[in-house]
Amino acid sequence: MYEQLIKYIEQNSAVHLNKDEIEIIYNNFIPKKFRRRQFLLQEGEVCKYVAFIVKGAMRQYSIDEKGKEHIVGLCIENWWAGDRESFTKETPSGYFIDAWENTDVLMISKNNLVNLAKSVPAAAELSKILDERQAIALLRRVNSAISYSADQRLAELEKTYPEFLPRFPQHIIASYLGMTKETLSRIRSTGLKK
Amino acid sequence: MYEQLIKYIEQNSAVHLNKDEIEIIYNNFIPKKFRRRQFLLQEGEVCKYVAFIVKGAMRQYSIDEKGKEHIVGLCIENWWAGDRESFTKETPSGYFIDAWENTDVLMISKNNLVNLAKSVPAAAELSKILDERQAIALLRRVNSAISYSADQRLAELEKTYPEFLPRFPQHIIASYLGMTKETLSRIRSTGLKK
């Protein structure tokens, strides 16, 4: 499990880790298994950990006053799951995060992450890169949400994250795109004809 | 102008700057005035600078195939304007950024920002904090866009950024919220009656 994380950090920060650093990483991340449907975080809780997904898939969503789920994020292998807002500000989260598949993760707490950033420069670097990427991806999503029609949003997703489509059922994808499963179904069937 | 930036950096990074650091900041930021409607960035260009807004207001938007503007971001005093994606990856931007009011900014190039981060720890710290905040704000906006109806989105904006409403005309606010000015107008009038 850890090898995958080490490799990920080295690749994404473009830094080679020495023995000591690897040791530190081993000591700061906690391995954990989530069964399908098990929660990493529930609304109202403070997000104590961010989780590196070694294998599996998770989703982050809110539930509105009518009880409907709205998927704000999906994550699979080599992504990070966690509510940044709750994690950094230590405030109650407005989101749920649960495992969509049985999932293996490596989790790190806030304190440990701060320590890690101090002692392993690559980790600090990586953290910054991830924040940047996150901000970039989210701005694209905002643009797509306010600018495009349902079928354009689907087309965008197919281009940006094709790996999501086989991985999650359509009602999840639909929610992620801000539409109903019925609409997604119709778009897909008519989309192919043209 | 610079005093405002210094103050901003000190407050947001919670670090006091020494003379040398202040000197470095003076040397790395370029002051510039934008007239109303003047572009900081146009679609297809690489975003060379991020701009700290000392006074005024700017907007960031895309233009779709029908020629309609979609506002992805608004910024006023003590905010930063710039397309993060284009700036960090040095790729052509998909957005326009222009001044909505006559605006005074302090701009910094990518190279200078990298240098600054090396020599002024507070700047590096700040940069990280801003990325975090950006990611947090954008996730909220995504959630709002995919979960809420037009009137709920307006309510959210009124709570989150009340300072925008008197500052920008309604058709700008409407676009920011992903609706038409007519819809916004109707929501506002019926909203008050209740």
Add this chain to the structure above:
DNA sequence: CGCGGGTTTGATGATGCTCAAGCCCGGTGG
């Protein structure tokens, strides 16, 4: 075989968009 989750299809309706007209108001120029 029956069950449950996922997907599709259809009918209906609400929400929000489009297009068009009119209004308000501050600014400009005759």
Add this chain to the structure above:
DNA sequence: CCACCGGGCTTGAGCATCATCAAACCCGCG
């Protein structure tokens, strides 16, 4: 001083898109 203009805001009628609700289907699995 008034006429006119432009930008912004409002209002209305008709329409497109998408949501809702309901039913049926499909298929892997116990």
